[in-house]
Amino acid sequence: MQVTARATDRSRLGDAEVSLDERPARLRLGEPGKEREHFLDWERAVDDGGHLRKCVLCGCDSLYRSRSMPRLTIIVAVLALSVVAVGLAGYGTPTIVVATLLVVAAIDVVLWMRSEWRLNCYRCRSTFRGMSIARYHRSWDARTQRRIDSLSQASPGSS
Numbered sequence: 001m002q003v004t005a006r007a008t009d010r011s012r013l014g015d016a017e018v019s020l021d022e023r024p025a026r027l028r029l030g031e032p033g034k035e036r037e038h039f040l041d042w043e044r045a046v047d048d049g050g051h052l053r054k055c056v057l058c059g060c061d062s063l064y065r066s067r068s069m070p071r072l073t074i075i076v077a078v079l080a081l082s083v084v085a086v087g088l089a090g091y092g093t094p095t096i097v098v099a100t101l102l103v104v105a106a107i108d109v110v111l112w113m114r115s116e117w118r119l120n121c122y123r124c125r126s127t128f129r130g131m132s133i134a135r136y137h138r139s140w141d142a143r144t145q146r147r148i149d150s151l152s153q154a155s156p157g158s159s
């Protein structure tokens with residue numbers, strides 16, 4: 001799987017390929033020459049089906065799934081808005097505007113279907129992709145986020 005690793009303060013550490021089968025204990029991340037080693041916590045991190053269950057960077061047991069948004073989708077959205085603007089300004093016949101919007105919508109649906117699922121950590125926002133994702137991982141949830149945030153804020157002061 002491909003990992004975009006982040007520190008506990010959510011600053012980006014770097015990207016790396018990590019094998020779920022080999023489960024390396026350490027990961028070298030950073031720009032060439034400035035690499036640093038980060039320890040991966042594999043304790044109960046993979047379930048019986050071989051799926052990632054928790055974040056191996058910060059140890060948080062709550063992950064959520066999301067789709068990676070292709071950059072083209074943003075371009076498609078801008079294109080759609082400009083078509084509407086041109087239509088409102090009266091430069092195009094309604095049929096052309098509607099037809100263009102339908103084409104743009106079709107492109108967007110195809111792009112969305114081709115985008116891949118990934119897992120994100122609620123605490124450190126590290127992302128994991130390029131592997132199968134267990135069904136019990138849900139989309140982002142505000143209540144879970146609040147619970148994780150309150151846990152993270154409580155832990156440094158309580159020790």
Ligand SMILES: [Zn+2]
Pocket residue numbers: 055056057058059060121122123124125126
């Ligand atoms: Zn994490």
